[in-house]
Amino acid sequence: MAELSEAGGRPRPTGGLELYAWVFMRVSGLLLLFLALGHLAIMHLIHSVEEVNFAFVAERWANPLWRLYDWLLLMLALLHGFNGLRVMVDDYIRSAAWRVASLVSLYGLTFLFLVIGSLVVLIFQPMAGG
Amino acid sequence: MKVKLRIKRFERGKDREPYWAEYEVEAEPTDRLLDALHAVKWYQDGTLAFRRSCAHGVCGSDAMLINGVNRLACKVLLKDLGQRITVEPMRGFAVIKDLVVEFDRFMEKYRLVEPYLKAGSEPPAKERLQTPEERERFDDTTKCILCGACTTSCPSFWSNPDYLGPAAIVQAHRFLFDSRDEATAERLVVLGARDGVWRCRTIYNCTDACPRGIEVTRAIGEVKKALLLGKR
Structure with missing residues (x-):
């Protein structure tokens, strides 16, 4: 009980945030397994990294389903990692100042990467360079 | 068999830091760690403090960190612990004295x-x-x-x-x-x-x-x- 007073007392419910975070970790972990293995197979087994250039990406992303695939992989990986770090901060950083600093940078960076990643996936124009 | 016990000792209000004390006791391999602790307390150093009540794994008084893992002293046999045994109070609880912690x-x-x-x-x-x-x-x-x-x-x-x-x-x-x-x-x-x-x-x-x-x-x-x- 974070809210457990020295004398004891009723804990405050968290409105399910931790519950949803827990479910998300399990569901995203499972999805990531398949998405990441698929990614690995496409980029390293079927093709090789030498083949991956602008033309390759442009051709692949002409199909919105592949954009969705890559976007989902990126979002899930980012949020999965974000939640893992959030939990570690919660567990191990006890000083208030360090807590605030780490959480602010964590939330900030995650948001930034989410925006940048989404922008790239959304506004990439296959024809412009092709 | 001879066993060497390394026990982490500390007394609130007296010691500033915990320290290790070593004791050597003669015991049977089928004795329990609790018997070795008794041998220390009864015949070597009466100031050693630990809790025990039923001594048969039912009351739950003598849980402690034995060779790095939490066990009941009355349930582990010396033959399973080796010749050198480290005994510490359970982690995460404030120590009152030696192996006695605050519940x-x-x-x-x-x-x-x-x-x-x-x-x-x-x-x-x-x-x-x-x-x-x-x-x-x-x-x-x-x-x-x-x-x-x-x-x-x-x-x-x-x-x-x-x-x-x-x-x-x-x-x-x-x-x-x-x-x-x-x-x-x-x-x-x-x-x-x-x-x-x-x-x-x-x-x-x-x-x-x-x-x-x-x-x-x-x-x-x-x-x-x-x-x-x-x-x-």
Whole structure:
């Protein structure tokens, strides 16, 4: 009980945030397994990294389903990692100042990467360079 | 056989830092660690402090860190520990003296989960009946003796002393899954709070530490599932 007073007392419910975070970790972990293995197979087994250039990406992303695939992989990986770090901060950083600093940078960076990643996936124009 | 005991000693109000004391005792391989501790206390150094009551693995008084893992001193045999044995107080609890630690906060959390049957409905003429299957549902968690071995083996508890801890969750599980109990909603509020079951990172130290063989991590997992899907 974070809210457990020295004398004891009723804990405050968290409105399910931790519950949803827990479910998300399990569901995203499972999805990531398949998405990441698929990614690995496409980029390293079927093709090789030498083949991956602008033309390759442009051709692949002409199909919105592949954009969705890559976007989902990126979002899930980012949020999965974000939640893992959030939990570690919660567990191990006890000083208030360090807590605030780490959480602010964590939330900030995650948001930034989410925006940048989404922008790239959304506004990439296959024809412009092709 | 001769065994060398390295015991971490500390006395509140007297010592500034804990220190290691070494004792050598003559014992049988089939003696328990508790017998060796008695040999020290009774014949070598009467100032050594530790708790024990029944000395047969039932009262839960002598849980301590033995060769780095939480065990009951009355349940481990010397032949399984080697010639050099380190004994320390359980981690995460304040030390009062030597192997005696403070249980106040532990018991506070135990009270918080209201470890008793809460049935508001009108009692039947005789008793509240339960099928053998319904009894089986929470059988594992009835075995807890509140020794503290699970909670003090938990890294989440070490880093966050506010975490409810495995022992209190096991006790809550015992009533949560009791078909006669009617306080499910209240219990789930306590267990689903910020420092309730979500602090568990499924490390399994608690299951390993439990001297009664309770599958503690599984019990915690069942509570998590109950919070997600409702009680089954």
